[in-house]
Amino acid sequence: VVFIPAVGPQVAIKGQIKRPAYYELKGSGSVSDLLSYSGGMLASAYPQGATLERVNEQNEREFLNLDLSLNADINRTLKNGDQITLPKILPKVENVIKVAGHVERAETRRWTPGLRVSDIIQSIEYLKPEPDLNYALIKRYSKPERTLSVHSFRIADALKSQQSEADPVLQDLDELVFFGLYGDRSEEVVKLVEELRQQASISTPSKEVSVGGNVRYPGVYPLVENMTVENLLSAAGGLTEKAYLSSAELNRTTINEQQDRVQDRRVIQLSDASAISSKLQARDVLTVKAIPEWAETKQITLRGEVKFPGVYPFHKNDTLADVIERAGGLTEYAYAPGAMFTREDLKAQQAQQLREMQARLEADIAKAEVVAANQTTLDASKAQGLGEAQGLLDKLKTTPALGRLVIDLEKVIAGQDAYSISLKDGDELFIPERKSSVTVIGEVQLPVSQLFEQELDYWDYIERSGGLTDKADDERIYIIKANGGVQMPDSSSWFASNDSQLAPGDTVVVPLDADKIDQVVLWRDMSQIFYQIALGAAAVGSL
Template sequence: MKNLVKIGFLSLLGLSLLSSSNQLKAAESSVDLSKAKQMCANATPQQRQMAKAAGYDLDSLCAQLNANGNTLTEDSTAEKVTQLPERRSRADDKNSMLTEERTNPLAFFTPEQIAAMTPDQLAKVLEQLEEEPVVEEEELKPFGYELFAGEPESYQPNLNAPIPANYVIGPGDIFEIQLFGKSSQNLSLQVDRNGQVAFPDLGPITVAGLNFDEARQLLKSRVKQQIIGMEASITLGELRSIQVFVLGEAYRPGAYTISSVSTMTNALFVSGGISDIGSLRNIQLKRQGKLVTTLDLYDLLLRGDTSNDARLLPGDVIYVPPVGDTVAVDGAVKRPAIYELRNESTIKEVIQIAGGLAPTAFKNEAQIKRIDDSGFMTSLQVNQPQKSSVKVKAGDHLRVQQRVEVARGVVKLTGHVLRPKQMAWQPNMRVSDLVYSLDALKALPQLKSALLIRETLPLRTLEIEVVQLDRALQMKGSAFDKILNPQDELLVLGFTEERSEQLQPLIERLEKQASAGNSAQVVSVSGLVRFPGVYPLAKEMNVHQLIELAGGLAESAYSLNSEVTRISLKDPEHTQVEHHFIDLMAGNHQFKLQSRDVLNVRQRPEYREFATIEVKGEVKFPGIYRIKKGETLRDLMKRVGGFTDFAHVEATLFTRAELKEREEKQLQQLRQKLKSDIANSQLEQSNVGKSANLNSLEQLSENLDTTEALGRLVIDMKSVLSGKSEDVILKDGDSLIVPAFRQEVSVVGEVQYPTSHLFDPYLTFEEYIERSGGETDKADDERIYIVKADGSVVLPYRSGWVNAIGTDIEPGDTIVVPLDVNATNDLALWSQVSQIIYQLALGAAAITRL
């Protein structure tokens, strides 16, 4: 159904392209344009994307439909999205091919072709869209720029490192000098702006322009020559700062003050790094207008080489030119990225800077997408890319394909096995070579019906055969031990629920193979088999094999009369349904099955599982009893041995599962109704005097929420056993509870002190109420009722059993004084709720007392 909607949607798009009225009339015969508005309103984002891929603006089309009703005219044709050949300007977009383009199946068809497609053709396009979703790939990024993603402070030079011997001394540097010998002295001497240090007893000494090693030797020799008996240990203390310029395509170009031991990379980090359009491979160091050296950061990133990372002098200029020629390397390489070219000119060299091929790469072939001299996109195939001397051009996109994860020349063992495996196929290899023993299988394997899944060339469609695995292992080399072909898969099923998951991929693939004139090779089995469902149609499969594949017949199966329903498509005008009756005990269980056959195994007539009833309380043999169909309560009482001497027969409680379910539904409806009435009453309250009624109702609602359904069936046990009342036919899930004799009479409801009283045959119900303190102000004395011990309800003033002495109250009875609904805003539902709560509570109490 989902595909039909999409087909109609695409057809609607195609119709929008027809420019003449004759074309439109012809098209309206195949698509109902009256549904166009509804389809526009319900268009999903995926459908809008398909419309755009076809070259049309769906919003414009739908706007025209809404304006013109159900008729499309030449003016209502959807606005066409500009669709030009894939052309790139080398001047404006020389390196634009940075990410691989996604392929949309609709993009290969013109709008006119879509309009002319049959529903089957459109369905195939939709199937490709749904079955092969495009995997979102991360966009390729230029290589190396993440080096500058950190904070600049993290890349300051290490000032605690030893001073290099070639460090050039300049104004601001401080010498730390320790004199020792006949006396000792520590000196800190700063180089002044004249490049000299004022050494005590030695006078000014010029050191600027010397490297550190030369300056140290000069000072040590002067001390030794001019101060007799003294020697010096000399190092540099605080270093001076220098100013350099970072210009060009730096992230933040400008002048920066840095340490005098800083290098080119230190300065780049301080300036924030290199912008997205700056070069990493041709960073220039200029001094007094002359090029001193160039820095290739790829040496640092790829090889850890810092030999060209020159130390800076005051006034140096670091110039970052725009990025040079680039190529994108994608796919199965170790480091996919966009790389800047310098000395690399061949495919082999480009793959080397990308880290080489990944282990999963298809090494025999790669693809280059390139903008040719005319500005059009072209594609080149490269053999053996890791060795290729093919020249690369600026803007090339090199993609190395992944190795196809399809094993060839193997056979597989899957399903209900301890260790799924695949083995190299050998000539004359058999099933017993793949499954060497039953020890390779999990517990409860289905030995009579393993599935041999075989691919047939050239389309690699599946063909299924049934293998009797037990016989194949018992009679190795026989016809049961089938010879395997390359790519065969043996699927072993088990008598477990996981079999449906194991079969599902196989069923889906068989369904996808279906086409006009070639139905899906699947069959179904329903009814009384162990595992009903859809199964693959094996070669020459019969009813008996399908039943074995489904786990065999269930215990209650009727083997004398099963049915195969078959759909015949021989008549192109009509679909015929045939029914074939199969006697599984006779020879026709070898009935050959066809595609889409449905086997229904019926249940044995009048078969049913054992029903049970639970008997509790004062009977001689309580317990759980199995009952047969039609068994009655009298029959049951004979089996349980009758009542004990302490049984309160009149108070027998009989419950039924289906009544409990019905009561629970009624309780739920009552809860919702009561809460709704309470909410309405809260809105109607206009004064504080009525708030007490709401409090009572809310308490009643809480009591109802905690009340559980009982499912009681009121019976007169003595009348049933004596034959005066109709016997009760027992059902599965029934429960019989016989409580011990009770001597009390309970008074509940709107009385001052609800409690139980010792039974007195001479007291009336009014006197029992008086013994509970009398009625409250909210009591309804005209609607008092009595719940008898057997669960029946009697109204004392209407029942006719009131004698001259008083009301006939018996042990176990409960007198209920209900709420006066007139005193609570005439909400009659409240009285109904309170009555239900009392009755269910009494029944539950009888169960609890056991």
Template sequence: MRKLQAYFIAASAVFFSLTSYAANFSAAQIAQFKQLSPSQQQTLAKEYGVDLSTLVGDGSGSGSSDDVHPQTITPRNVNSPSHKQSAQRKKPGQLIDFGYDLFAGQPSSYTPVDDLPVPNNYLIAPGDEIDIQLFGAKNVSYQLDVQRNGSIQFPELGPIHVAGLTFRELKNNLNNRIKKQILGVDTAISLGSLRTMQVYVSGDVYQPGAYNIPSLATVTQALIAAGGFRKTGSLRHIIVRRNHKIIDRLDLYNLLLKGETKHDIRLQSGDTVFVEAKGPEVSISGQIRRPAVYEIKAGETLGELIKSAGGSKADAYLQQVEIKRFAEDGVHVLTANAENAQGLDLKLHPGDKVRLKKVSDQLQNAVIVRGAVTRQGAYEFHQGMRISDLFTSGADDLLENTDQSYALVVREIDAQHHIKVLQFNLGDALKGAQNPQDLTLDNRDQIFVFSNNLNTKAWRETKASAASDKQNGSNQSNHQTHQIDPTTGVQLVKDNGPQANLFTPNGDDQQDSGPFSRQVLLKPIIQRLREQAVNGHAVQLYEISGSVPYPGTYPLVEGATARDAIAAAGGLLESAAKDQAELTRAVVMPGKVSLNHARFDLAKIMNGTGSNFALQSKDSIDIQRKTNWTIDNTVQIQGEVRHPGTYTIGQGETIADLVARAGGLTQYAYPQGAVFSRAVLRAQEQQHMKMLAANLRQEIASLALRRQTTDAQYTTSPTEALKVVNDLNSTSAIGRLVINLPQILRGREDSDVMLENGDKLYIPPRRNTISVMGQVQMPSNFTFNPSKSVQQYIDMAGGEKKQADDERVYVIRANGSVMLPNQSYWFMRSSHPLESGDTIVVPIDTDYLDGLSTLSTATRILYQMGIAWKAVN
């Protein structure tokens, strides 16, 4: 900040000294003034009464012949069609002209280079400033300007002619003269501010004209001062003229590509820099390090172009470089081998378009390992390679949950990339010693290794409690994330700590959906086998279902047997009936397919005493379950029972059995309000709510349309109806089944319900309340009084609203059933129809709904669900 203030004060002094004749400013003074901010320039001009345009305008003021008049330069329009190269922004697939963006910028009549060191051969001329410091017997400093006559005015020595001397000669001459005439002093001589000089920049540059540039400036600095090149200008043909003679030629490609500055010479006053029109150009794209459009000279070759473009990328296919060449009869395509001298020496023609293609992504001389291993990826292939060569140690090379009983080799068998599949036992293969499972590999084989996560039905069958299932299932979480290797396409694994379980429950079973599961890894293999089953080729797939950990579709491997199919599916579950299994085989006949079913003894196949039959295309194996195998079915009972919790049930158990196993009801239980829910009903109820919401939304749309096309008055607000739609969409279904628990507990078999897996029973505590809901003034809860009637409770809630339908009032019992007062003797006063926990609902009048008939059904469902949630909570 202090430096800026000092500079401003100095500039003010210079400015003040010039106000006597503002038109005669030197280039150095103008340049110094221009270093100030616009606001500082305006402040100085206003303070001293000088027209700012005389300093930064068109420079029309008179001055000495050595001063260059500053030009009026408009800001550069980078979007102008003729100057797009000045600020090229590369679009996808667009090639830029090489080198032009380096010199693009705003023209400037002054380019300061005060920080450059002054060479000893620098010629002193008028306008330079010489700094002289004397020390010793006398300490003083001088800043002496070289006058127009070429001399400096030394205070104690008088005028000394210095113009035409080199900087080295100046220092020697002044040092000798000062020491002779002033005794006892030493000198330190340097150059201060350097003169500016006038040069001309012409040709295909952005702003041709005369420019004030420092005396040390070179050709490239003059070009930058002129704003760089037009798109039509040549970077390779730049001429420097001095005294009407060509003194040098500059090819900027030598500077840009090689760093050579030999021809970037220092200019002198009066020099002219001329940029010729652009010469022939070619483009190069594809797998090249610096794709662009390049200007070429006559005789340049393909090899020189590739070198100018930075060389080819590692994945470039140099044996077939594509060259599109314009000819009289159209575009010809040439192919050059850039790996030999003949191809590199190919002469380029104007307009050639060179493209380096990419090598094939197919891995050569490699095998790929995918799945539940610690190091997925490609491995170098060698003749005689076996499975055991890929895994030195099962403990180090395999994940903890790797299934070692089932693994696959996928092998391409022809040029069309058709595949066949081999199956092997990974655990046996790792034993080595010429084990038959240690398969010999071919080039480009892919080995698939699968996970064997224990959170499956096989694991569940060893547990007696669903609660412990959930606890142990969470402990089997796979703490890994996965990425795809961009080179090999292999899925890579990374440990990220605890995460959610990768297996999603689906009813009774657990789905095998981990990252290295059969479901995930087999999917592309099965898809390829389906696609190649054409032209009479049978699809090489089979199915296995039933009591196996991983039922599904599997590749039909060479020589596959029933035992191989069971190994592929993870073995047999404990629930498997080993004496009962079924094979379904498709027999293809002309014009039709016949299915044959055959039973076989599974136990004999597994122990080797029976016929291990071979599998065929489209075979289906069903491993049947043992009779009454339901040890994994669980239900929950909560609320007012002596021992609430989760219970494993057998086939045929009922609600009465469950309550008895839970120790019976407590003294606070209210069995009339029991809530019983079932998973299948919950799904049906959720679907019904979605249909109601959709129907109601359609009715609302129809109502809105009627209101736009008629002058009739409607009373229902669509906003109220839409709120019901939102409630239907956001409310979770309960799946409640209305039961009469008191009758069940009294032994009424016709009221009892047989339990299913996932059922839930909740017995609430007794609540001595009556609720009034719907179209009443103040929906409320009241203490139950058996002597009060339905109407009396409605009156206690403020009475019905205007839109209420008082003829259709109904009561929702605590058990979820619905009763109508005007149709049932239960509501006769003498029979005490109301009971503790009942809810009185006053519905909205159908006429008031303007035809929204679905709205009353939707609100009734929401009321019933609300009552159930209220009981549970």
């Protein structure tokens, strides 16, 4: 016979314990016995914050605080129904220093009283290459309210004068933040400023200052204790080469007792030691101007048939004719009417126009396809029209923006006032060799380049290319001159002047007749613009 009696007095333990459970007491057990039954406390347990839940003699539930590091509490006798709870230690870390920013290894170090910056950063080898030795920060949280304050120091001075005022004494939970000399420092600084702004109030403005203009890193920086204009310039990485030392502006905004906004502006001479040692206030804004008439080095590229091709820097008042003269002028093989002058801002403008044309044509093709999909039968010519439109779109997607500016180089070199071309950075002039051909492209049977003959007109060249296709628009044929200009040969005075005659390097363009393909209403405009840009690029390639 196996007899299992009823359970005796029970106690429970939970929380940071190895085997939390209900346990049966044998006799008069203590807290120490219960810990032994349950395998002991975990390393994360906080014994000083243990609690005992008990039902007293009045049948009321009560809670007792226990400190299990004391003999009196750990040897306390337990009663039936008691429950012990062991809490977890707080996640915060005490007695540490953090190091972050432009360092080889971000880490957490132990803090001890009297610890200084030089004890943590014993040499610049601890930092990444090219550190900023004139500006570093200490993030400090005061106890018990944990209010953020920011302090700055120079790591170069801290290492040079160790155990001095230049080598700050660190406090528990301080964080050292270092910066690179040439890297972006905004990520760390922005976080600091945002935290400072959260602490601001009506009576306490946000502890921040701003610097703009000709410094390496313009932006908003924490206002540290006794911060001067010089300190702010160091925080911003110093002045750039074009900074104007004679006149910087310091703007200050304050709120008076009547809560009126009061603004003050004064001029600071950055070369004056006493001026840059003036202290800053919250929300001050420093603006560093540029040297008058300062300009970055600007360049133009000359290629092709000039005596000394290459990249030439130019001054503000230089013209295209001046640079050509510096390059020794044109060679004897140069073909001035075919010169191609390109400019970066025009290229960006043309690229935007091409993107807009592409979007419009894509939308129009999509509409046409929807209409075609709703038709039971699709006419062969309409199907062909959709194919033509898609082909045009595919070509448009691969058409580069040239950024070409049409010029008459012969008049430029001659020095005519109306043809004095000022220069912009990135301009490029290409002068091809003398050509003896005329090119026919577009809706002809065989687009080809042909030998130039003085007595032939544009129609003769079209006939020599096999004539027009059935999709050609014979009323809108135009000529792209070698210099990039466009002329229409549809008037009786086409050959009335020498300027209108065909010349070597010219291109005859036969555009698509959009009226014959009615699926896309915008094709006429599209095709005309497309041939002028895309086929114009082909014309340039023939030079």
